[in-house]
Amino acid sequence: DTAVSQTPKYLVTQMGNDKSIKCEQNLGHDTMYWYKQDSKKFLKIMFSYNNKELIINETVPNRFSPKSPDKAHLNLHINSLELGDSAVYFCASSQWWTSGAGELFFGEGSRLTVL
Amino acid sequence: TQLLEQSPQFLSIQEGENLTVYCNSSSVFSSLQWYRQEPGEGPVLLVTVVTGGEVKKLKRLTFQFGDARKDSSLHITAAQPGDTGLYLCAGGALGGGNNRKLIWGLGTSLAVNP
Numbered sequence: 001d002t003a004v005s006q007t008p009k010y011l012v013t014q015m016g017n018d019k020s021i022k023c024e025q026n027l028g029h030d031t032m033y034w035y036k037q038d039s040k041k042f043l044k045i046m047f048s049y050n051n052k053e054l055i056i057n058e059t060v061p062n063r064f065s066p067k068s069p070d071k072a073h074l075n076l077h078i079n080s081l082e083l084g085d086s087a088v089y090f091c092a093s094s095q096w097w098t099s100g101a102g103e104l105f106f107g108e109g110s111r112l113t114v115l
Numbered sequence: 116t117q118l119l120e121q122s123p124q125f126l127s128i129q130e131g132e133n134l135t136v137y138c139n140s141s142s143v144f145s146s147l148q149w150y151r152q153e154p155g156e157g158p159v160l161l162v163t164v165v166t167g168g169e170v171k172k173l174k175r176l177t178f179q180f181g182d183a184r185k186d187s188s189l190h191i192t193a194a195q196p197g198d199t200g201l202y203l204c205a206g207g208a209l210g211g212g213n214n215r216k217l218i219w220g221l222g223t224s225l226a227v228n229p
Binding site: 004040041042043044045048056090092102103104105106107108109 | 148150152155156157158159160163201203207216217219221222224
């Protein structure tokens, strides 16, 4: 059983289209994240949810809208795709942490290519 | 703004050589994590260090957290081709309220040639 699974793994689409990526974790964690990894491999946090509540929203354009129907699922919808949105998007989960740091478990990534 | 600088950015070595990767900041972190990412996959946690001066070993990998909790190093002894990958450090930052985030370094891309 995959701990953090995200679909689809590959997305190729035209500029202006709308697309969604889904993520599910079966680790019983209460915190989930979306990260964007660009071509230079830098990991940038986009959103974080704890128990379905949005707790981190890092200056991401309004075209990106996360949704967490329950604490095991976190989806990402992107409207009006632009060339600069091409990247690998990673979903991750962790326990809620009060000291030290949450240890993140990542999905395999969803590679989005906007043409 | 908290930043983590990793060096070197790229490293290509022969099997059997030793290497050290550095992760430095001017900020204090509650903890420091090291991840390895292989092509086409997500990062996988290698270790978390939380106490200043802490040293942890994972087979041929040795991780150290600086005394002031601002920097860390990863040393690999007798590198093998299986060690090839992108090594990422991430510092734990506990802010006010619900603000918890990891501050990520830019990564060190390691290639170990047979």
